[in-house]
Amino acid sequence: MEYQNKIIDESVQGTALELSHELNAEAKKLYLESYGCQMNFSDSEVVASILERDGYQTTRNIDDADVILLNTCSIRENAEQRVRNRLTEFKIKKDRNPQLVVGILGCMAERLKKNLLDEEKLVDLIAGPDAYRDLPNLIEEVGSGQKAANVLLSRDETYADISPVRLDQKGISAFVTITRGCDNMCSFCVVPFTRGRERSRDPQTIVSECKHLFDSGYREVTLLGQNVDSYRWNITAKGEIKNPELPTTNFAQLMEMVALVSPELRVRFSTSHPKDMTDEVLTMMAKYPNICPYIHLPVQSGNSDVLYRMNRGYSREWYIDRIEAIKRIIPGCAISTDIITGFCGETDQEHKDTLSLMDIVQYDFAYMFKYSERPKTLAERRFKDDVSEEIKAQRLNEIIDKQLAHSLASNQRLLGTIQEVLIEGESKRSNSHLCGRTPSNVMVVFPKTDAKKGSYVQVKITECTSATLKGEIV
Ligand code: 5AD
Numbered sequence: 306m307e308y309q310n311k312i313i314d315e316s317v318q319g320t321a322l323e324l325s326h327e328l329n330a331e332a333k334k335l336y337l338e339s340y341g342c343q344m345n346f347s348d349s350e351v352v353a354s355i356l357e358r359d360g361y362q363t364t365r366n367i368d369d370a371d372v373i374l375l376n377t378c379s380i381r382e383n384a385e386q387r388v389r390n391r392l393t394e395f396k397i398k399k400d401r402n403p404q405l406v407v408g409i410l411g412c413m414a415e416r417l418k419k420n421l422l423d424e425e426k427l428v429d430l431i432a433g434p435d436a437y438r439d440l441p442n443l444i445e446e447v448g449s450g451q452k453a454a455n456v457l458l459s460r461d462e463t464y465a466d467i468s469p470v471r472l473d474q475k476g477i478s479a480f481v482t483i484t485r486g487c488d489n490m491c492s493f494c495v496v497p498f499t500r501g502r503e504r505s506r507d508p509q510t511i512v513s514e515c516k517h518l519f520d521s522g523y524r525e526v527t528l529l530g531q532n533v534d535s536y537r538w539n540i541t542a543k544g545e546i547k548n549p550e551l552p553t554t555n556f557a558q559l560m561e562m563v564a565l566v567s568p569e570l571r572v573r574f575s576t577s578h579p580k581d582m583t584d585e586v587l588t589m590m591a592k593y594p595n596i597c598p599y600i601h602l603p604v605q606s607g608n609s610d611v612l613y614r615m616n617r618g619y620s621r622e623w624y625i626d627r628i629e630a631i632k633r634i635i636p637g638c639a640i641s642t643d644i645i646t647g648f649c650g651e652t653d654q655e656h657k658d659t660l661s662l663m664d665i666v667q668y669d670f671a672y673m674f675k676y677s678e679r680p681k682t683l684a685e686r687r688f689k690d691d692v693s694e695e696i697k698a699q700r701l702n703e704i705i706d707k708q709l710a711h712s713l714a715s716n717q718r719l720l721g722t723i724q725e726v727l728i729e730g731e732s733k734r735s736n737s738h739l740c741g742r743t744p745s746n747v748m749v750v751f752p753k754t755d756a757k758k759g760s761y762v763q764v765k766i767t768e769c770t771s772a773t774l775k776g777e778i779v
């Protein structure tokens with residue numbers, strides 16, 4: 306998955322996934338398409354694993370499919386619209402093959418629940434993010450002529466024991482989920498409603514999954530959670546120890562446990578929350594060279610009043626203090642962010658505060674969005690979505706322009722340097738080139754040598770755009 310310098314909305318692009326092993330003509334075929342965040346892509350690997358045990362094989366060819374599942378996103382209106390359009394495309398297939406099962410997984414399933422079955426006559430099955438173990442039963446129910454739904458959210462499901470089927474064919478970089486759900490209640494956000502309460506996964510299962518990945522040739526893991534900084538094992542939300550006989554683990558300690566799997570394994574994580582990111586985490590990053598110096602720290606707005614309306618739990622000053630801590634403890638650490646323009650009541654001055662914050666931080670990269678009101682959220686209930694579409698777009702363009710200039714400057718600072726690059730494979734654009742990322746997460750393209758995928762090479766950076774670097778192995 307690309308998450309570098311992509312300023313378009315990532316949640317509207319679907320990606321079909323396929324297992325790497327040979328197809329068995331007898332097996333039932335599953336076509337799985339994922340939308341939205343990295344967590345959804347990671348969940349699709351859990352889904353593939355559960356259904357593989359039930360005799361399914363994934364296919365990239367939708368015409369071969371017995372079951373089509375879309376793992377969906379609700380974060381913005383356009384993400385949902387894309388899925389609705391996709392469903393109407395499936396209508397012809399269903400008319401031709403009435404046995405075909407079409408199901409919706411993920412956040413849209415959870416948000417719309419059974420309405421989805423009535424509203425879109427094309428859907429046979431819906432399963433929310435905590436209901437994937439039930440998929441074999443749900444598919445069977447559909448086979449016996451019913452519609453099937455399970456949207457129960459859980460307080461403890463982490464799929465900890467399920468070893469995900471890795472759908473990314475490159476076999477170098479993997480996502481490992483460490484927490485599920487979110488307890489933050491940012492006023493704009495639908496996630497607490499679609500993914501339920503926050504819970505952490507047993508650290509031993511995380512470490513053994515990372516060891517297994519390393520032994521299978523993977524060289525990079527990204528620890529995933531809606532808010533990784535609030536990872537905690539054997540500790541309550543109030544900070545009390547649950548069982549004094551057992552060890553406790555916080556995020557910094559978990560990161561260390563994963564970093565110790567091998568110095569050859571790169572460790573990344575996403576997403577950090579400014580209100581919870583501690584100096585202990587930063588110090589741990591500085592201590593281990595294989596924990597990549599890159600932090601995604603969504604700011605959303607550079608104005609404290611807007612942040613208050615967003616219920617983010619921090620001010621502009623607090624955020625700047627966290628940025629200063631990063632720069633002090635991990636000099637040269639790359640920083641990226643998420644920004645929303647045109648949130649309820651955002652004035653021109655408040656928007657300018659976001660621009661000025663960007664100048665202070667000088668982000669290496671950013672995801673930027675227009676505010677999209679989501680049903681049932683705090684903002685929908687409390688505030689008016691009163692910034693016009695035109696002003697939202699105009700403000701978005703201003704922040705995009707600024708970010709492109711900052712990203713270019715950030716990449717230009719790397720010109721002439723030698724970067725350690727983990728080779729991910731051939732460049733998409735040219736089979737005479739390889740590509741891979743720097744520790745700071747920038748994609749580098751360089752002429753092929755006999756260096757292998759999954760190995761580390763030293764690359765001298767010779768050219769750049771705002772999105773990528775070019776160089777040569779030295
Ligand atoms: N409208 C626009 N952007 C949103 N995000 C979350 N909810 C909304 C919304 N209602 C953005 C935030 C978040 C990222 C994953 O998506 O910037 O960090």
Ligand code: SF4
Binds near residue numbers: 340341
């Ligand atoms: Fe989309 Fe959020 Fe759900 Fe991820 S958790 S799929 S970003 S709504």
